[in-house]
Structures are given as structure tokens and as C-alpha cells.
Amino acid sequence: MPPKAKAAGKGRGPEKRKLAEEFPPGEVLTDTGKKSWKLGAPIGQGGFGLLYLADENSSKTVGAGAPYVIKVEPSDNGPLFSELKFYMRAAKPDQIQSWMKSHKTKYLGVPKYWGSGLHEKGGNRYRFMVMDRFGTDLQKKFEESGRRFPRKVVLQLGLRLLDILEYIHEHEYVHADIKASNLLLSHNNPNQVYLVDYGLAYRYSPEGILKEYKEDPKRCHDGTIEFTSIDAHKGVSPCRRSDLEILGYCMVQWLCSKLPWEDKLQDSLYVRDSKLRCRDNISDFMSQCFSSPDKPGEKFMEEVKTLSYTDKPAYQKLRSILEAGLKSIGAKDDDKLEFSSSVNGVGPLSSVEVGPQRAQHRKTCCCAVMVASAFKTWHAPDLFEARPFKRSPFQPPLIEGREEGGVSDSSSPRQGRAFIIQSERWRKGGKEEGRKERWRI
Numbered sequence: 118m119p120p121k122a123k124a125a126g127k128g129r130g131p132e133k134r135k136l137a138e139e140f141p142p143g144e145v146l147t148d149t150g151k152k153s154w155k156l157g158a159p160i161g162q163g164g165f166g167l168l169y170l171a172d173e174n175s176s177k178t179v180g181a182g183a184p185y186v187i188k189v190e191p192s193d194n195g196p197l198f199s200e201l202k203f204y205m206r207a208a209k210p211d212q213i214q215s216w217m218k219s220h221k222t223k224y225l226g227v228p229k230y231w232g233s234g235l236h237e238k239g240g241n242r243y244r245f246m247v248m249d250r251f252g253t254d255l256q257k258k259f260e261e262s263g264r265r266f267p268r269k270v271v272l273q274l275g276l277r278l279l280d281i282l283e284y285i286h287e288h289e290y291v292h293a294d295i296k297a298s299n300l301l302l303s304h305n306n307p308n309q310v311y312l313v314d315y316g317l318a319y320r321y322s323p324e325g326i327l328k329e330y331k332e333d334p335k336r337c338h339d340g341t342i343e344f345t346s347i348d349a350h351k352g353v354s355p356c357r358r359s360d361l362e363i364l365g366y367c368m369v370q371w372l373c374s375k376l377p378w379e380d381k382l383q384d385s386l387y388v389r390d391s392k393l394r395c396r397d398n399i400s401d402f403m404s405q406c407f408s409s410p411d412k413p414g415e416k417f418m419e420e421v422k423t424l425s426y427t428d429k430p431a432y433q434k435l436r437s438i439l440e441a442g443l444k445s446i447g448a449k450d451d452d453k454l455e456f457s458s459s460v461n462g463v464g465p466l467s468s469v470e471v472g473p474q475r476a477q478h479r480k481t482c483c484c485a486v487m488v489a490s491a492f493k494t495w496h497a498p499d500l501f502e503a504r505p506f507k508r509s510p511f512q513p514p515l516i517e518g519r520e521e522g523g524v525s526d527s528s529s530p531r532q533g534r535a536f537i538i539q540s541e542r543w544r545k546g547g548k549e550e551g552r553k554e555r556w557r558i
């Protein structure tokens with residue numbers, strides 16, 4: 118079952134799932150097609166287990182430049198299983214390749230599926246899946262850019278996402294959790310972006326038969342609370358218009374820094390009602406987000422509003438709206454994703470005030486990101502520890518749910534000066550429950 122709505126940035130609530138044990142580099146896994154893969158260092162941790170660098174099995178060790186990653190989780194955990202179904206049905210390399218050829222696109226931001234299988238070790242069974250390896254995620258880019266992207270890049274991201282969504286929709290699926298932390302840049306090409314994490318993806322049209330609109334009060338607010346669709350707030354399974362509505366919220370946030378309901382994410386009904394009001398009066402919603410008369414995104418959202426639950430979106434019309442947006446700022450889709458506003462000029466003025474403490478926090482994080490990336494030691498051993506929640510003076514309060522943070526300069530209790538590379542904290546039922554940090558010494 119998909120998890121309940123989660124707040125901000127990244128992952129799901131701290132569900133009690135079993136974690137995969139950490140396999141040593143060099144472990145060989147054989148997939149169902151009898152192809153062998155070799156693991157390298159672990160590079161990420163999801164709610165499910167671990168993500169490793171990987172390559173086709175050979176006598177060589179798997180280095181930092183590995184072209185694949187392997188997700189591993191205990192075989193009785195569900196999330197990877199449902200994600201795997203999506204990849205097996207819709208993300209085989211030849212499917213993606215033939216779509217690109219027939220649609221004359223240079224690339225498509227859907228990760229390729231390379232294999233999967235079960236692996237036994239120490240009497241335990243693990244499920245694994247091999248996919249393309251990517252680089253940094255756009256949530257990090259967003260934080261580094263002071264939580265605003267230039268308008269050109271937002272419109273380009275919208276165009277790339279329309280390509281991705283059209284592809285997955287035409288393959289019977291909706292994603293239902295589009296957000297910056299699920300958008301990863303290619304490992305080798307900083308101008309290509311990929312949509313990952315199909316753990317909430319839903320097969321809205323199995324064998325071409327569309328699901329019917331049905332509200333289920335037990336399933337209200339699935340997804341990521343600030344971006345999730347009105348359909349999801351009402352407990353209806355996501356459909357194609359849900360993905361486009363989510364994309365609309367993401368684009369507005371990337372432009373203006375903060376959606377009007379972001380201060381009250383713990384109140385899902387408030388968020389739902391704010392979105393309903395936004396749909397009723399999109400122009401008014403835009404005025405809440407942008408102080409300038411120019412309100413980017415309005416036409417896009419108006420077009421999404423016309424869609425009924427089972428409608429196929431007019432992808433080309435939506436593309437034309439974004440292309441017209443590029444033209445209006447004298448830009449064109451040159452396939453270059455430039456996230457820094459010094460390169461492209463900032464977007465329209467935001468109506469949402471950024472307080473001095475928050476601004477200071479962002480500044481501190483940006484500096485620390487730059488310093489820490491200079492270390493470039495992601496693959497060296499580091500510490501991952503859980504400790505009681507203690508908020509840093511710069512950290513804005515986490516209201517409810519789970520949050521993954523960026524990089525900050527701090528002191529390790531054990532090892533003196535260090536950088537927090539990745540932090541995660543969660544809060545449930547109004548209570549701070551815990552915090553985990555990955556330190557780079």
C-alpha cells in the first residue's frame with residue numbers, strides 16, 4: 118500500500134521496514150536473465166534498503182564512475198516489488214529506444230531497467246533491480262540556488278517532464294510523486310534530467326482499461342503533501358491530470374520559492390482546501406505566489422484544470438504553452454539546463470517573504486555545499502549515525518513528516534570538525550522522533 122502523505126523534500130515517513138544488510142564491494146548478483154552484476158560502494162539509502170554502484174561482472178573492481186546502480190531490499194518488503202513492476206512493464210531499454218526514435222527525441226528522462234532478481238546471503242533473501250546510475254538531485258540544486266530556479270530552466274524542466282509523463286502515461290502508468298528530489302541529473306551530462314522513484318507509480322489503465330473515479334476516505338492525501346493532487350487529497354487513485362497538476366505546483370514552487378500552503382503542511386485538510394481554492398481561482402492563486410503582474414504558469418494550470426479524471430492530456434498544447442513562456446522571456450529551449458540565476462536572470466518576484474533567519478540558513482547551507490563538494494569524497498568511508506533530535510540554530514522547524522537535508526558545516530561529537538553530508542529527521546504526531554546524519558570528516 119502506498120504510504121501516507123509525507124512532508125517536504127524527500128522520503129516517506131519512518132515506516133518499520135526491514136533494511137537490507139550492507140554487502141561488501143565485489144559481491145556478485147545474478148539476475149533472472151542469468152546475467153551477473155558486481156556491486157561497488159553503497160551510494161544511497163532509501164526507506165527500502167540500500168543503493169549500490171554496480172557494473173557488469175568482470176575481474177575489475179567497480180569504481181566511482183560505474184554506469185549502473187543496484188537497489189537491494191529484503192525480498193518480503195513491498196516497495197521495490199511495485200517499483201520493479203513499473204520498470205519491467207515500461208522501462209526496458211528497447212521500449213525507450215523505440216519511443217525516442219518514433220517521437221524524434223534526443224533523450225527521454227525515464228531510467229532504463231537492466232535486470233532484476235533474488236539474491237541469497239546468510240540465510241536471507243533479497244530482491245534487487247539494476248538501473249541507470251545518475252548524479253545529483255534537483256532538490257539539492259534548488260537549495261544551492263537559494264530555493265529559486267530561473268524561469269528558463271523551470272520551463273525547460275516542464276518540457277522534459279511533459280515528454281517523460283507522456284511516455285509513462287502511454288505505458289499505462291502515472292508517477293504520482295513528481296518533485297525536485299525525484300529528479301536526478303544524468304551522471305555524465307548536466308543537461309539531462311531523469312524522473313526516478315516509481316514506488317508510488319499507479320497503473321491507471323491496465324490493458325488499456327481506465328480506472329473509474331472512486332473516492333476512498335482511507336487513502337486520502339497520498340503522495341508528498343505540498344505537491345500532491347486534489348484527486349489524491351480526496352483518496353482517489355491518481356490519473357494523468359494528477360501528474361500534470363503536481364508538475365504545475367512544482368514549477369510554481371521552483372519559480373517563487375514557496376507555495377502558499379507550505380507553512381501549514383501538517384494540516385492536510387488546509388492544504389487540500391487551499392488547492393481547491395487555487396483551482397477555483399487560478400489567477401488569485403498566482404497573485405499569492407508572484408508579486409509582479411506577470412504570472413507565469415497560469416495558462417498551464419488553466420489547461421490542466423479542463424481535464425476530467427479519464428481525459429488524455431493535450432501534451433502538445435501544454436508544450437506550446439511552455440514554449441511560448443520561453444519566447445516571452447527571449448529564450449529558447451537550447452537543451453542547456455542552467456540552474457544559477459546569475460546565468461539566466463532571476464524569475465518574477467515572489468510574494469512569499471523569506472525571513473532573515475531562513476535566508477541566513479540558506480546562505481550557510483550554500484557555503485557548506487560548496488566547501489563540502491570540494492572534498493569530493495562521497496565514496497570514502499563515512500559515519501552514519503542516529504542520535505537524538507537537536508535542531509541547529511539555522512534549521513527551520515520540521516512540522517510533521519520526514520525531511521532530508523543538505524550539507525552543513527558542523528562538529529562531530531566523536532571526530533572533531535566535520536560536514537553533515539546528508540541529514541534526515543522526522544516528526545510524527547507532533548513529536549520529534551529522531552534524526553540521522555551522514556558525516557564527512
Ligand SMILES: Nc1ncnc2c1ncn2[C@@H]1O[C@H](COP(=O)(O)OP(=O)(O)OP(=O)(O)O)[C@@H](O)[C@H]1O
Binds near residue numbers: 301
Ligand atoms: N539511479 C540512481 N542513481 C543514483 N542515485 C540514485 C538513483 N536512484 C536513486 N538515487 C538516490 O539514492 C537515494 C535513495 O533513493 P530511492 O529512490 O531508492 O530512495 P528514497 O526515495 O529515498 O526512498 P523510498 O522511496 O524507498 O522511501 C536517493 O538519495 C536518490 O536520490
